[in-house]
Amino acid sequence: MLKLYGFDVSNYFNMIKLALAYKGLDYQVEVVYPNQEPEFLTKSPMGKVPALETEDGMIVETNIIMEYLDAKYPDKPLYPADPFAQARVKELVKFIELYLELPARRCHQEAFFGSKVSDETRKDVKRALFRGMTGLNRLASFSPYVAGEEFSAADIMFLYSVDLASSVAKKLFEIDLLEGSNGAKALMAKLNELPEVQKIAADRKTANKAFVEYVTSFQK
Known part of the structure; x- marks a missing residue:
């Protein structure tokens, strides 16, 4: 199963969530904030989110992930064929x-x-x-x-x-x-x-408190 790394307040993460929902694809979310931990850097070389784990390996960068999803799962395309x-x-x-x-x-x-x-x-x-x-x-x-x-x-x-x-x-x-x-x-x-967008918005609202706490921890 596809595994999506990121967090629900990230707009880039939510772009991939919408792409997956639009295509009707099952996936698992791994909640993670951008970080420089060695383990995560093996998945996302710059420590950024989102990152998508596929059966063939990891893919990063939102635009590239959307293009991959369209090539791998062509039903309900996000990019025209022409x-x-x-x-x-x-x-x-x-x-x-x-x-x-x-x-x-x-x-x-x-x-x-x-x-x-x-x-x-x-x-x-x-x-x-x-x-x-x-x-x-x-x-x-x-x-x-x-x-x-x-x-x-x-x-x-x-x-x-x-x-x-x-x-x-x-x-x-x-x-x-x-x-x-x-x-x-x-x-x-x-x-x-x-x-699908309303569901993502609800997820974002739920996750916002934890995200604000995460951000403010770096400002102290």
């Missing part, structure tokens, strides 16, 4: 990660845990999120899904990355990142109505 359409989904996944997920992450400590970041960082992140969302509005279809008519890996990345980026924008800059987008807000609502 080469150009597939490249477009991968382009959207990478775009959201580079220009929304990663900039927003620079302010997670202040937005979610109360630790201040510099004014320069706040300014850089605000500018980056605006440019990233503007670019996504140019690139995405939102008809109704990110890449077109079919649910794909791009929607998984959108749900769990843009949601956090929107929270950062709202809390730190009082900006609605989805306002004025042609379909982004409607898609976010549509995805959050999925039973």
